[in-house]
Amino acid sequence: MLDLKAVASDPESFERRLLRRSAEVALLLKPVKDLAGRRRELNVLLEGLKKDQSAANAGVGQLMRTDKAAGEQARTEARRLGDEVKAKDELLQAVEAEIERLLMLVPNPPQQSVPDGKDSADNKEIGHSGVRPRFDFQPKPHWELGEALGVLEWQQAAKLSGSRFTVYKGAAARLERALASFFLDVHTSRGYTEILPPYLVTREAMTGTGQLPKFEEDLFRTTGEHPLYLIPTAEVPLTNLHRDEVLERSALPISYCSWTPCFRAEAGAAGKDTRGLIRQHQFNKVELVKIVKPDESDAEHEKMLDDACEVLRRLGLHHRVVLLCAGDMGFASAKTYDIEVWCPGQGVFREISSVSNCEEFQARRIRIRYRDEKGKPRLAHTLNGSGVAVGRTVVALFEQYQQADGSILVPEVLRPYMGGMERITRQEFPRGVER
Structure with missing residues (x-):
């Protein structure tokens, strides 16, 4: 299986190497690249949501002592953020599972010393x-x-x-x-x-x-x-x-x-x-x-x-x-x-x-x-x-x-x-x- 990090950092290089096997094989990387981009977006989104959730959780206790209504509102927001984090995390896991499934179908790129040819x-x-x-x-x-x-x-x-x-x-x-x-x-x-x-x-x-x-x-x-x-x-x-x-x-x-x-x-x-x-x-x-x-x-x-x-x-x-x-x-x-x-x-x-x-x-x-x-x-x-x-x-x-x-x-x-x-x-x- 290919290294997703390496593929994501230089997809063109892997496409060129796989193209030496066949054009059909090289096309196998396109959905992997698309999903790798989606994975990056989800990771950034999750990181932001987790920070917001952490901040919301930290403020709940203090607000409950000074303003109960505001505290309940903050608790509701923290729960909402928690649910969103969970949903996005599940989506990220599904994307990563699909990336792994697709990578399992991609063959090993040939070494440079391997001659070009079809059959x-x-x-x-x-x-x-x-x-x-x-x-x-x-x-x-x-x-x-x-x-x-x-x-x-x-x-x-x-x-x-x-x-x-x-x-x-x-x-x-x-x-x-x-x-x-x-x-x-x-x-x-x-x-x-x-x-x-x-x-x-x-x-x-x-x-x-x-x-x-x-x-x-x-x-x-x-x-x-x-x-x-x-x-x-x-x-x-x-x-x-x-x-x-x-x-x-x-x-x-x-x-x-x-x-x-x-x-x-x-x-x-x-x-x-x-x-x-x-x-x-x-x-x-x-x-x-x-x-x-x-x-x-x-x-x-x-x-x-x-x-x-x-x-x-x-x-x-x-x-x-x-x-x-x-x-x-x-x-x-x-x-x-x-x-x-x-x-x-x-x-x-x-x-x-x-x-x-x-x-x-x-x-x-x-x-x-x-x-x-x-x-x-x-x-x-x-x-x-x-x-x-x-x-x-x-x-x-x-x-x-x-x-x-x-x-x-x-x-x-x-x-x-x-x-x-x-x-x-x-x-x-x-x-x-x-x-």
Whole structure:
């Protein structure tokens, strides 16, 4: 959430910065500016009314001793002023609540280093890593490979849950588990503390990290008297761990990693890249979250990017890093890098991680502060990134490590996690006749 004081003192600056996202986004500030002006007027009016009320109250006692009729009149005036103060105070609270509601809908302005642009076509590639695999046969997409090997099943998943779910079997299930363990081992060795959080969170937690109120239709939630939301990413519980806390300066940076299932309705994604393991309603992901001092957030952002890339380097997966343009960034982000992994069976790069610096945007919403050198509480900065999406890593491994006979080589670094398995080959599982 933006700082209302800063917006009110220099609205044109914020409009210019938000205009880099889009003209529609910049327009979100107009009602905020109007209400901020109304808020100032009410504050001035209230200050005057309270002074008048105080003076009236002070004169009542003296007048009652010298002139009872005048004293009663003064008491009536004091009551009237008290009622007016109460009414104006309630109006001020309503205006402030509406300002906060509107600010919750305004995204984070982009950093100056973020390139201009409207969408993914304007993103800036900043580097490749790893060798792009070459094949002497036509590489297949992962869904064909998984079905032929018998280890990825969509028909049975549809019986259980409908479309955009997958049943992993045998070696594929073991690969998914192996990747998650490998990712966590790498990240904990690089200074992250592993967390196993709840997968259901409150509306307040979702609002704090920016999923609500804007993206309600993309979320799953329970019903009943006290509804909870299924997490779309572990960013939500990890960032909210320190909600309403003042941290000691010496405790920062705080670095967390977590492996959780993620649940996304993705209401607007129907028909968009939904084959195979892409855009599932449920998928597993290792998430990285940092809480840092403001003067260290840019450096910690670059470090988090390297941490996410490290697991792909060790797996030998060809990937690239892209700096997102202002129009393509997520709601809470001030700057985002996407890591995209090469999928030769599809002939495209696929996003496997987004690594974002949210600066103080989330910290202001959930009130995460730390003590500066003088002991004064200041807002911290928050960062988050996938470290990385497990299912999409399965996609990349199947497609980059596929062999001419349809088998999949297991990268050497994963073999200890796979019981020494070197290759995923065709597996048979019991299957009855549909009736």
